[in-house]
Amino acid sequence: MLYRRFGRTNLAMPVFSCGGMRYQYKWQDTPWAEIPADNQHNLEATIxxxxxxxxxHIETARGYGTSELQLGQILPKIRRExxxxxxxxxxxxxxxxxxxxxEQSLNNLNLDYVDLLGIHGINNAELLDQTLRPGGCLEVAQQFQAQGRVRFIGFSTHGPLEIILPAIESGQFDYLNLHWYYINQTNWPAILAAQKQDLGVFIISPTNKGGMLNQPPARLMELCQPLSPMVFNDLFCLSHPQVHTLSIGAAHPEDFPEHLKTLELLSQADTILPPILHRLxxxxxxxxxQDWCETWTQGLPDYTEVPGQINIRTILWLRxxxxxxxxxxxxxxxxxxLGNGSHWFPGEQAKDLECISHQQLQQCLQNSPQREMIPQLLVETHQLLGGAAQKRLSQS
Structure with a gap:
């Protein structure tokens, strides 16, 4: 395994982390007696x-249902250091x-302390304020830290740069968990800001949120040759030294080997990646x-500025x-x-476009060089991608 210094924590962090959101029994809290033995055996085998x-590095959350409780049955049996x-x-x-x-998290884990505590999901201004204001959640976390029950404090985010950057620049955090991978590089300025503050950088779900790369389409497989899309994405991320670790959301012990192929390729990344990047x-x-590729993001309104809160940028990106x-x-x-993800994945689909006048939509798109095309593209994207409402995993 390769290790990188995790920012100012000085922890030697493996470049792959064992994320804890896919091997647990349920997304809802469940009494220990109701957790099946075979599920627990699988979790322990994965660890x-x-x-x-x-x-x-074993990473979990209070919001991951039974994950903490189940980990609390195995982690105390492993040498803590x-x-x-x-x-x-x-x-x-x-x-x-x-x-x-x-307190419940620490009790579930059955540990005297955690190395890393993340304030989970600082996705909007309200949640940032609840964290940083006097008497807020960060002060509570710092009290646990003073008691020796938390070593380092960070935050996780699915939010936009206008939330992430102030959180970093507050100087209050030792690390952050955020989304950044080949198909979504929007948060690169946040990674550079984290580097400037010497924060550890953990990439959330690069395999699933990075394109469901455990089940890649034939077209993407062709474009990523000679690598699998999963290995390409891992190599792309880790070729940037500002990135310290990628989460492997392992559900089974067999989920690690494909990722590990990346390690032997890192020294060759400058040779391997350019042809793939060119083909993509x-x-x-x-x-x-070419005109669309160069200009489609220009002048797009935030979803909060669009009637019906249609998330135009996200819809066009998915298209x-x-x-x-x-x-x-x-x-x-x-x-x-969209429409079901709350602040974790905000905004609405394009299904209600008929309720918005052409004039209203053009007003929102007045700064976009593609404003004439976009309304029809939104309709076409809904026809292509629309279907049964999806829930976040934690809601399932």
């Missing part, structure tokens, strides 16, 4: 396999409630047109991925979260 490979344990707790308006939830870019241009690289199933999964 043991991770450790055997040198992946000693061999582990880097992270859990995450969502901010609340009432800091007493946050304290109780954090050419596929975008050949499918969508690009589906048409150019065959990521139709991924596009459907993400598109049908």
């Amino acid at each position: 043991h396999q991770a450790l055997a490979l040198g992946i000693n 061999k582990l880097i344990v992270q859990t995450k707790v969502s901010p609340t308006a009432n800091s007493v409630e946050f304290s109780k939830t954090l 870019n050419q596929a975008l241009i050949e499918t969508l047109g 690009n991925l589906a048409l150019a690289w065959g990521l139709v199933d991924y596009g459907r999964m993400r598109y049908n979260l």
